[in-house]
Amino acid sequence: MPRGIIGAIVAVIVVAIIAAGSWYTVDQTERGVKLRYGAVIGTAQPGLGFKVPLIDSVEKVSVKTFTYTWDKMNSYSYDQQPADLKISVTLRASPDKVADLYAKFGGLDTAVKQVVSPAVNQQVKIVFGRYTAVKAIQERGPLNSAIKDAITASLKDDPMITIESVQLENIEFSANYLHSIEQRMLAEVEVQKLQQNAEREKVQAQITVTQATAKANAVRAEAQAAADALRLNGEARATNIRITGEAEATAIEARAKALGTNPNLVTLVQAERWNGVLPTTMVPGSSVPFVSVK
Numbered sequence: 001m002p003r004g005i006i007g008a009i010v011a012v013i014v015v016a017i018i019a020a021g022s023w024y025t026v027d028q029t030e031r032g033v034k035l036r037y038g039a040v041i042g043t044a045q046p047g048l049g050f051k052v053p054l055i056d057s058v059e060k061v062s063v064k065t066f067t068y069t070w071d072k073m074n075s076y077s078y079d080q081q082p083a084d085l086k087i088s089v090t091l092r093a094s095p096d097k098v099a100d101l102y103a104k105f106g107g108l109d110t111a112v113k114q115v116v117s118p119a120v121n122q123q124v125k126i127v128f129g130r131y132t133a134v135k136a137i138q139e140r141g142p143l144n145s146a147i148k149d150a151i152t153a154s155l156k157d158d159p160m161i162t163i164e165s166v167q168l169e170n171i172e173f174s175a176n177y178l179h180s181i182e183q184r185m186l187a188e189v190e191v192q193k194l195q196q197n198a199e200r201e202k203v204q205a206q207i208t209v210t211q212a213t214a215k216a217n218a219v220r221a222e223a224q225a226a227a228d229a230l231r232l233n234g235e236a237r238a239t240n241i242r243i244t245g246e247a248e249a250t251a252i253e254a255r256a257k258a259l260g261t262n263p264n265l266v267t268l269v270q271a272e273r274w275n276g277v278l279p280t281t282m283v284p285g286s287s288v289p290f291v292s293v294k
Helices: 003-020 095-105 108-128 133-138 140-154 175-261 265-273
Strands: 023-026 030-036 039-044 047-050 056-062 066-076 082-093 161-173
Touching: 023 030, 023 056, 030 095, 039 095, 056 095, 066 108, 082 095, 082 108, 095 108, 108 140, 108 161, 133 140, 133 161, 133 175, 140 161, 161 175
Parallel strands: none
Antiparallel strands: 023 047, 030 039, 030 056, 066 082, 082 161
16 A cells, blocks of 8 residues: 555544544533643533643533541540441532632542541531530430531631531440430439329319318308307397287286276176186185175
């Protein structure tokens, strides 16, 4: 084959290779970092782009959301109770900072390992150390929010990474502490039970006192009513006796006056009361009733 033809073929191949290397595509979930001889010269947005062949290159950095987990993170509560924590952090590379991220770390995983992981370990222990063991369990939501705020604040000087959420997935205390919590809860339940019994007995005692007081008041009222009735009856009886006596005295006084003024009144009364029957037996020397012979 003539050298001219061979040269032409080689030239075509070289041109094809160069032409193929002059364009690139970036996915929607990525951002491209443009490099020229290995140095960052800019970023590439999603879509089709062109670059200088053999000189420029494009490195793709994902901007999708990823979740990183730190398990068995040993920490101490405010009351010196050891605990193993499980923390999950959901984050992503900031799309407008992918060039800085690539220039400084080369990729998201390296950035998480060198920047995020130390911040998570430090801030989780600091925040958790402000809570007692009981408070950490009872106020799980506020504790989770405090940890997220602390981690986000510590990474504010590295805007290349955006923290979307932080989850405190688990708090695992020692077996001895859990046993002591169980015993304390049982004791508190027993105390509450005793308090409830005391309150119930107190209420029952109040009911008994109220019933006894009501019964005593009823008896007292009944006795008072009976006494009042006796007093009224006594007063009425005395009044009747007095009136009867006064009437009888008046009658006697009137009769006495009548007898004084009319001596024959006695004989008249006797005659009015005589039934007209003469006595069958006469005492010698006696006179016949109502017959007066001068």
